Amino acid sequence: MLAVHLPALPETGLLPVHVSGATRSGPRCSVPRYIATDGQLRPAKDSHRLNLQSRTDATPTLRIIPRDQHIISRKNISKAALRVLYRLNEAGHTAYLVGGAVRDLLLGLQPKDFDVATDATPDEVKRLFRNCRLIGRRFRLAHVVFGPEIIEVATFRGTGEEGGEGDRHIVDGRIVRDNIWGTIEEDAIRRDFRVNAMYYDISDFSVRDYVGGMQDLEDRMLRLIGDPNVRYHEDPVRMLRAARLAAKLDMQIDAAAMAPFETLGPLLADAAPARLFDESLKMFLSGNGLKSFRMLEHCGLLKFLFPATARALRRGDDALRSLVENGLANTDARIHEGKSVTPAFLFAVLLWGEVRDVAHQLIGRGVESNEAWAQAAARVVGEQCQRVAIPRRFTFTMEEIWSLQPRFEQIQRKRVFRLMAHPRFRAAFDFLLLRADESPAMRELGQWWAHAQQLPQDVLASALPAGGGAGANDYVPAPVAARPPRPRRRRRKPGNKSGSA
Numbered sequence: 025m026l027a028v029h030l031p032a033l034p035e036t037g038l039l040p041v042h043v044s045g046a047t048r049s050g051p052r053c054s055v056p057r058y059i060a061t062d063g064q065l066r067p068a069k070d071s072h073r074l075n076l077q078s079r080t081d082a083t084p085t086l087r088i089i090p091r092d093q094h095i096i097s098r099k100n101i102s103k104a105a106l107r108v109l110y111r112l113n114e115a116g117h118t119a120y121l122v123g124g125a126v127r128d129l130l131l132g133l134q135p136k137d138f139d140v141a142t143d144a145t146p147d148e149v150k151r152l153f154r155n156c157r158l159i160g161r162r163f164r165l166a167h168v169v170f171g172p173e174i175i176e177v178a179t180f181r182g183t184g185e186e187g188g189e190g191d192r193h194i195v196d197g198r199i200v201r202d203n204i205w206g207t208i209e210e211d212a213i214r215r216d217f218r219v220n221a222m223y224y225d226i227s228d229f230s231v232r233d234y235v236g237g238m239q240d241l242e243d244r245m246l247r248l249i250g251d252p253n254v255r256y257h258e259d260p261v262r263m264l265r266a267a268r269l270a271a272k273l274d275m276q277i278d279a280a281a282m283a284p285f286e287t288l289g290p291l292l293a294d295a296a297p298a299r300l301f302d303e304s305l306k307m308f309l310s311g312n313g314l315k316s317f318r319m320l321e322h323c324g325l326l327k328f329l330f331p332a333t334a335r336a337l338r339r340g341d342d343a344l345r346s347l348v349e350n351g352l353a354n355t356d357a358r359i360h361e362g363k364s365v366t367p368a369f370l371f372a373v374l375l376w377g378e379v380r381d382v383a384h385q386l387i388g389r390g391v392e393s394n395e396a397w398a399q400a401a402a403r404v405v406g407e408q409c410q411r412v413a414i415p416r417r418f419t420f421t422m423e424e425i426w427s428l429q430p431r432f433e434q435i436q437r438k439r440v441f442r443l444m445a446h447p448r449f450r451a452a453f454d455f456l457l458l459r460a461d462e463s464p465a466m467r468e469l470g471q472w473w474a475h476a477q478q479l480p481q482d483v484l485a486s487a488l489p490a491g492g493g494a495g496a497n498d499y500v501p502a503p504v505a506a507r508p509p510r511p512r513r514r515r516r517k518p519g520n521k522s523g524s525a
């Protein structure tokens with residue numbers, strides 16, 4: 025029982041319950057059945073000439089799906105993307121909507137961004153659009169900017185084996201620069217998954233499928249283009265993309281694409297930490313966080329991206345699993361409701377288990393509590409940032425959320441009001457609610473604070489012990505199970521301040 029009882033709320037007398045165990049499975053997107061499976065078939069025009077086999081072990085075979093046999097409508101394509109497509113077309117270039125946008129539109133989903141592929145070079149694109157800037161070294165791209173919306177325009181990329189225009193740089197099998205222009209067929213087989221290599225043609229509204237993406241959509245199967253070993257060596261982040269897209273699209277990862285995860289997962293350690301940060305946000309802050317997390321675990325990839333999270337979960341703490349899963353489910357729910365979310369809260373959730381355990385270990389060894397939490401946070405954040413570059417502004421907030429947790433146990437008037445006024449109180453309180461499954465006492469503590477916030481200030485103040493001096497006897501700390509044993513303090517002899525002889 026908590027030492028300090030609060031009066032019932034004036035209106036309802038009920039305690040609000042904030043922790044939601046609900047998980048959103050998200051819309052199940054089914055492939056529209058009326059996609060024709062017998063679209064026109066003809067061999068890709070250049071496939072006999074290109075030595076495509078050696079790079080991706082894939083031979084493109086074009087299937088054209090005419091407008092009346094697919095569901096993509098211009099109504100669902102952003103106006104900005106349509107303008108870019110038409111403008112390139114009018115200037116005599118071929119231009120297609122490509123990648124995730126085509127895939128999502130075929131699944132009846134609203135794409136998150138619209139990418140364009142063209143035979144125009146980045147410089148030619150720049151000359152056509154005043155609102156265009158060229159970006160990227162690894163991949164040179166044109167960004168055409170329409171207010172908040174950016175349409176990414178990429179020139180068809182080649183395999184480089186026929187000595188195409190541009191340059192490619194490979195180090196230890198990894199592509200570090202890739203600016204060789206090519207044909208649409210080459211561009212198709214350089215993409216990652218077959219479902220990501222379909223092109224919507226603005227000139228006749230057909231869909232061009234070079235590698236069997238339509239079939240995979242119907243099978244709900246993510247298949248990699250080419251040899252998975254080669255493709256993951258080229259870019260290990262493709263493994264994470266497999267997990268993310270499978271979660272987002274409710275698809276399975278093909279066995280051949282999944283098989284190398286265990287042996288090639290360690291390659292993720294060499295991926296750029298800033299890129300892994302972006303990829304983590306796409307995984308966890310796009311409304312499919314819980315599904316992505318479960319998929320990462322299922323595929324055995326979690327340990328390569330968040331080693332501390334995987335370690336803490338392996339120690340078999342059910343309360344920690346429910347904290348992580350509820351945290352992700354709540355984040356998904358907020359995103360679906362259009363509410364704001366912060367990466368700091370997400371990473372605080374993912375790393376909590378390890379931080380808490382390290383802090384408890386240090387306290388067990390006699391380190392003072394505040395110091396122990398600070399050291400634990402620094403250690404865990406330091407390790408994680410070597411993989412995933414979490415910017416300082418977020419790690420700072422994470423450390424605040426963690427370090428405020430012990431302060432929720434101090435139910436004294438001044439301390440309660442001081443904590444409520446803390447700029448990070450709300451996030452820290454939401455975090456406290458996620459810890460409800462750690463113990464009944466923790467759940468009760470969360471409910472106490474939820475209730476306290478609903479009360480008028482004067483009512484709350486009069487219910488709280490003053491704390492300090494004589495009043496300190498009124499204060500009994502909130503009981504928290506699983507609190508680490510406190511190291512016994514040695515009493516100093518009176519007059520011996522330094523403790524030395």
Ligand code: ATP
Binds near residue numbers: 125
């Ligand atoms: P999302 O729905 O998250 O936007 P997406 O597949 O569109 O998914 P993007 O990062 O927008 O992902 O990439 C656009 C397209 O670029 C992909 O569909 C794919 O064709 C290609 N692509 C992206 N990343 C890679 C990669 N690492 N290797 C090969 N092709 C890639």
Ligand code: MG
Binds near residue numbers: 124125138
């Ligand atoms: Mg996309």
